[in-house]
């Protein structure tokens with residue numbers, strides 16, 4: 001496991017990044033986190049400067065296929081040239097990274113000056129009304145590891161300035177969520193493409209068993225994934241406005257009724273012909289494939305949302 005970075009290394013990391021950047025990009029106002037297979041979001045950026053994670057104090061290397069290990073700085077927007085920084089690749093606890101390492105890039109982006117962050121991820125759909133390819137504007141979360149003793153903010157507070165007891169009831173900015181739906185409308189996306197829901201954070205790296213999927217659905221989750229929530233907490237702790245967009249890359253297997261091998265054997269012994277069900281299995285290859293198919297829509301949506309964020313909002317800390 002990489003050593004946990006602390007707030008004391010932030011100035012050093014910020015200085016190393018700024019040294020690699022042209023003047024106009026020193027203070028990005030919006031951050032973007034690219035989820036699995038979604039690094040193509042960078043194609044919306046103009047005048048890009050890449051800063052590899054390798055060599056940045058406190059940064060690790062992403063080991064997951066579909067995650068590059070670089071920060072991309074550039075400008076987005078038709079109406080205005082908004083300076084942004086995108087993480088091409090994130091860190092997940094299941095890779096063996098500490099939660100501090102997972103949150104560190106968000107804290108660095110906040111120190112660089114971002115006021116808002118758009119966090120994207122690939123996730124499994126639990127809500128039966130969602131289709132593969134739906135984009136979910138996250139309105140709330142269920143932090144399963146957090147509820148069971150692995151809250152990312154356990155331990156010494158990150159810096160003397162942040163609160164010990166972070167409220168998360170309003171973590172997902174209503175103002176930014178509103179802009180997401182306005183942006184979808186302006187892009188002419190079909191209304192079913194963009195929906196709202198609650199994201200359940202699990203540790204992974206296994207996908208959910210049918211019983212786990214059933215449990216998560218019953219307790220109110222619409223989507224499930226292995227990332228994002230630590231990043232949301234790190235951003236909110238520092239007053240950064242948060243928008244999370246989850247791409248439904250697969251449906252989580254939630255059986256209406258379990259297949260009964262006992263009944264199948266009985267039927268076989270009685271000489272009856274039975275039809276065997278097709279077993280559904282999720283794979284990361286499928287997750288990346290949907291990311292590729294929907295990547296362009298996600299890219300246009302994120303660019304449009306950034307274009308719609310009024311300067312007054314970008315320049316003020318989100319409520």
Ligand SMILES: O=P(O)(O)O[C@H]1O[C@H](CO)[C@@H](O)[C@H]1O
Nearest residue numbers: 035036121122225226227287
């Ligand atoms: O959340 P992101 O990084 O998009 O990736 C999602 O896809 C991977 C599983 O296929 C897991 O890492 C899950 O969290």
